[in-house]
Amino acid sequence: MFYVIGLGLSDEKDITVKGLEAVKRCERVYLESYTSILMVDKERLEAFYEKEVIIATREMVELEADEILRDSDKVDIAFLVVGDPLGATTHTDLLLRARSLQIPTQVIHNASILTALGSTGLQMYNFGQTLSLVFYTETWRPDSWFERLEENLRIGVHTLVLLDIKVREQSEENMARGRLIYEPPRYMNPHQAFSQILLTESLRHPKDPSSSSSDDGEPQIEPKPSLLPPSETLAISLSRIGTPTQKLISGTLEELAQLSEEEFGDPLHSVVIVGKKLHPLEFEYAGRFAVGGEQGGWWKVGKEVYGVERETF
């Protein structure tokens, strides 16, 4: 049997009882290491499982799938994934490959950021499509996510934005020289995420229309109003969700962008852009961790721009 087992979000004990029993039966145990991370290291998992854990890099999963699957028609093999195992395309791929080789497979589900974001108090039902934000560089700022965000905002639903993770990244120089030396892992902080979101918003919806106009005498096209005005859009940062040091901060985009990296702390992080269908109970719950407390922009904008009334408990 080829098991694909979710590990949940925090540490070695977030595996399900069923998942742990399966791991204990397995001859080889792989840990997918490039789409997410736990708060504990491989050694702690090995001690808990009493098994060796093999780190599976992206290259290994994409190029050596048959080695991972080897003998799983005869013995049990586990492929461990942080969160729920079917969040990322790559693992669907591996399951399709297994099935084409007539290997029996079993998926053992677990919590993922997509369920744990209930911790914000926002209802999972009210979320639209999920976005991924990659690290911008001076020359590379892929922003096709912005259209998807606008689609969500237009219909008033919330948006989960997943933040980039770079592991086993090579510098351009090392890559050019063919040296297999990797940079330290990088995890995007909400500080950077909010900056990138504001940057893209300002480029797409310049405040001063003349800055984007041309001087060729063409008639000016009135720019469309932004769906994401920074002082009138609510957002929430989610740090280390599902772990004992979990931290949530809610506020306007403008307020959150002014917080330092240290305010959010260690990875992993993600952020949520709040849609206009905000419900009073969602508003109340997420307001408990508002920047500036009772005087914060969360309450003012929620009431005046989103039109939500507070509930009392």
Next chain:
Amino acid sequence: MFYVIGLGLSDEKDITVKGLEAVKRCERVYLESYTSILMVDKERLEAFYEKEVIIATREMVELEADEILRDSDKVDIAFLVVGDPLGATTHTDLLLRARSLQIPTQVIHNASILTALGSTGLQMYNFGQTLSLVFYTETWRPDSWFERLEENLRIGVHTLVLLDIKVREQSEENMARGRLIYEPPRYMNPHQAFSQILLTESLRHPKDPSSSSSDDGEPQIEPKPSLLPPSETLAISLSRIGTPTQKLISGTLEELAQLSEEEFGDPLHSVVIVGKKLHPLEFEYAGRFAVGGEQGGWWKVGKEVYGVERETF
């Protein structure tokens, strides 16, 4: 400590190791029994936990929250929820109540239908807002979900449709007479769900425009074309997801509506309406369980209407 603990989707062993350790420490253990069900009964949970399990009805949670929370500032109390604990508003409510009483709380996450629907092969990232479909009666057919579905279809994202569950329901007669006699629990089957979806679609977008026109000489307004033509819309049924008897069926809405209740089998069920942003890998994966196999409408409509090309493995 007041623990709110997710149980996952199938049986007693889908609880996490951390969740189980917490339950073992608790003085009282409640099981929320009205938003979802496990495939095993209370007795099996009690045997596994070596604890008594108290069934928490909707009335108890909504009206007697303080009794559930009693003493949880001094001893450990567990509130168990099938799936992930923060999927339904009611539990957010309970946590807010606990916090207003200065009771420390901890949420232990788990898999929910929202992550497990990765089993369809559809990417969770590509889902829009989630809908709930309630049992229609002769006189009561609430269909505000249809607008939300159209919002999703317009931007091409997939839609998860959760199906109604009726537990501890009273007949009108028993309610009128004040008799606390409850009807057997009912769980909506995809057969009924697809029928209701087609019914609402046909009422909103009559095929024969004359059937909805008035004879008062007013100029006819051309009806908007349906975003959900039954023979050109792909859908998937999800039955007992995350359990050993899990069953998925994909096809056109028209094909799926023709299947009998028995084809889908026992509860719980949900259904997915597939959006136009369908990716080739999603198409391929979900096609493995298409009605009619290789000759089914899934492949024809996916190619001709959704414009997706097949991948090979």
